[in-house]
Amino acid sequence: MINLYKQNSIYLLLIASLLIYSGIVKTQGESKNEISLTPFRCFITEGYCQIEVEFSIKLTVKGEYCVYQQGFDEQIYCFQKAEDKRKLVILANENIRFYVQDMKNQSKLSEAEFYVMVYKSENQKKRRRRAWEIF
Numbered sequence: 001m002i003n004l005y006k007q008n009s010i011y012l013l014l015i016a017s018l019l020i021y022s023g024i025v026k027t028q029g030e031s032k033n034e035i036s037l038t039p040f041r042c043f044i045t046e047g048y049c050q051i052e053v054e055f056s057i058k059l060t061v062k063g064e065y066c067v068y069q070q071g072f073d074e075q076i077y078c079f080q081k082a083e084d085k086r087k088l089v090i091l092a093n094e095n096i097r098f099y100v101q102d103m104k105n106q107s108k109l110s111e112a113e114f115y116v117m118v119y120k121s122e123n124q125k126k127r128r129r130r131a132w133e134i135f
Contacts, residue, residue, distance in 0.1 A: 032060045033110040041115035048093045057084045070097040
């Protein structure tokens with residue numbers, strides 16, 4: 001009975017994590033503007049994650065738009081369509097938030113976050129040596 005409970009909770013945890021990290025973050029209300037990243041996360045043990053990510057952008061109206069990384073003023077790239085797909089290489093050691101901005105009125109239309117997951121196993125922790133362990 002206990003094993004069945006553990007299996008069910010593992011499945012529920014997996015389903016919940018998939019729903020939480022869907023990769024698409026929409027802005028206010030019923031907006032159809034969206035930006036999605038594939039893959040939207042990277043797992044590392046140390047250092048940096050270098051990965052090719054596909055940016056897929058769908059907007060309601062054709063216009064002049066640019067993609068920015070939050071915290072930086074310089075655009076990553078710009079486009080003039082309602083939909084855009086392109087691949088870029090990301091180098092990161094922490095989460096990065098991207099957003100699409102309308103160049104006409106300078107408003108943010110949609111945003112998405114790329115997650116960097118740091119994994120540290122129990123074996124990576126440094127053990128203290130004790131004199132009695134030598135023998």
